[in-house]
Amino acid sequence: MEGTGEPAAGIEFGIYLPQVAMSFEQVLDRALECERLGFDALWLYDHLYSPGQPDKPSLEAWTLATALLARTSRLRVGQLVLCNNFRHPALLAKMAATLDVISGGRLELGLGSGSVAEEHHQAGIAWGPARERGERLGESLEIITRMFTGSVTTWQGQHYRVRDLPSLPPPVQQPGPPIHIGGAGPKFTLPLVARYADVWNVPTYALDRIAELSSALDAECERIGRDPASIRRSVEAVLAVAPPGRLEDALALARRRYGWPGFGLEAGGFAGPPARVGDRIAELAEAGFSSFVFFTHDRASTETLELFASEVMPRFRP
Numbered sequence: 001m002e003g004t005g006e007p008a009a010g011i012e013f014g015i016y017l018p019q020v021a022m023s024f025e026q027v028l029d030r031a032l033e034c035e036r037l038g039f040d041a042l043w044l045y046d047h048l049y050s051p052g053q054p055d056k057p058s059l060e061a062w063t064l065a066t067a068l069l070a071r072t073s074r075l076r077v078g079q080l081v082l083c084n085n086f087r088h089p090a091l092l093a094k095m096a097a098t099l100d101v102i103s104g105g106r107l108e109l110g111l112g113s114g115s116v117a118e119e120h121h122q123a124g125i126a127w128g129p130a131r132e133r134g135e136r137l138g139e140s141l142e143i144i145t146r147m148f149t150g151s152v153t154t155w156q157g158q159h160y161r162v163r164d165l166p167s168l169p170p171p172v173q174q175p176g177p178p179i180h181i182g183g184a185g186p187k188f189t190l191p192l193v194a195r196y197a198d199v200w201n202v203p204t205y206a207l208d209r210i211a212e213l214s215s216a217l218d219a220e221c222e223r224i225g226r227d228p229a230s231i232r233r234s235v236e237a238v239l240a241v242a243p244p245g246r247l248e249d250a251l252a253l254a255r256r257r258y259g260w261p262g263f264g265l266e267a268g269g270f271a272g273p274p275a276r277v278g279d280r281i282a283e284l285a286e287a288g289f290s291s292f293v294f295f296t297h298d299r300a301s302t303e304t305l306e307l308f309a310s311e312v313m314p315r316f317r318p
Contacts, residue, residue: 011285011316014041015305016080016236016295019059020050024067027059030300031068034075037309038317041076041108042068043293046083048119062087062095069103078108080201080236080293081182085114085125085133089140090162093147097171105172110180110201111144113137113188134188135159141179141196148176182236184213193231194220199291201234207264210235214288234291235284237268241277241296241308254297270294274311281316 015034019027031042046061061079068077087095092111100107113133114120120127127133139157146153147162150170154163171177182201183189190213193200200217202210214233221228240254251271258265265271269280281292296304 010290010318011281012040012291013308013313013316014043014076014291014293015039015300016043016045016293017300018045018050018295019061019064020053021056022059022299024059024064027064028068028071030305031072031075031077033302033305034300035072037305038313039075039305039309041078041293043078043080043108043110046079046081046086047116048123051116051119065107066099066102069099069106072106074106076106076108077103078180079110081110081112081180083114084111084137084140085120085127089143089160090147090165092140093144093167096144096177097148097167097169100171100173100177101169105177107171107173107177108180109144109177110182111137111141112182130185130188132159134185134192137188138192138195141192145176145179145196148174178232180234184209186216190217190220191224193217194224194226197231199232199234201236201291201293203236204238204264204268205262207235207237207269208267210284210289211287232291233289234293235268235289236293236295237270238263238265239277239294239296239304239308240265240271241274241304241312243307244273247273250297257297258295274307277308278312278315281312285316 017030034042044061044064050056050058065077096107096109117127136159139160143155143160143162146155147167148171150168153165153167178198179196180199180201181193181197182203184206206213218228238254238258240250242250254265270277298304
């Protein structure tokens with residue numbers, strides 16, 4: 001497969017497609033549409049089943065990403081975010097390096113501490129309090145980033161340890177696939193972002209605090225001596241875009257699916273005709289955000305993807 005090995009320069013646009021109640025063929029069709037239309041990335045979720053919808057089929061995130069990367073040639077694929085508790089970091093580093101090689105350097109690596117306690121309890125997977133999960137995530141990131149260099153790794157923490165572990169071949173992308181850490185927690189998440197992330201993702205539930213959180217990340221970077229500009233800034237948000245004559249229907253569907261506060265439909269500001277959506281993107285780009293990950297009101301229909309690609313995307317592409 002042919003890959004660029006690097007994300008597109010400047011503003012990036014991705015589509016977040018929770019794979020609940022979708023066949024592989026349906027997800028693949030949307031991935032191919034995203035690639036055809038010039039979107040940079042497709043994003044999946046990482047759950048054992050769709051939270052709140054255990055009766056709906058849901059394909060496993062890593063297997064699905066592998067299949068999509070095998071059937072595309074330019075599109076980048078990742079998960080927002082992988083659950084750290086599901087895979088030992090040594091195994092995950094090996095999986096990520098392998099998939100990056102196979103895809104020609106098109107893997108995006110999102111990683112988080114876990115968000116749904118019940119699926120852990122049901123599967124017998126360790127959960128633990130937020131502090132412990134944050135510690136485990138930090139140790140995983142340390143092991144993964146060390147293994148991405150391709151050198152033999154020895155490291156020991158409180159929760160994980162590896163000894164004389166070889167890791168070849170290294171990933172195509174160096175120093176590794178871009179690491180995305182999403183979240184807004186000042187105690188556990190933002191310090192990990194400052195230390196390990198290539199990309200910080202502001203999730204939907206924190207879209208009303210973007211300026212405050214961005215300043216907090218700047219301060220944390222300065223505290224440890226990292227240039228805040230070295231971390232790309234990303235938002236995950238609901239997108240309800242439609243031409244004026246169909247806008248009310250699009251907004252009604254968005255409110256029905258994503259109307260409660262945790263989805264940040266109103267706070268995100270990406271609801272309206274193409275020009276208004278473009279203005280909101282420009283506003284955040286001016287504030288330093290360069291990556292936008294959208295899940296659309298209609299689950300990435302071709303009509304909506306084409307509208308965004310033809311009337312919003314060109315405003316931000318040379």
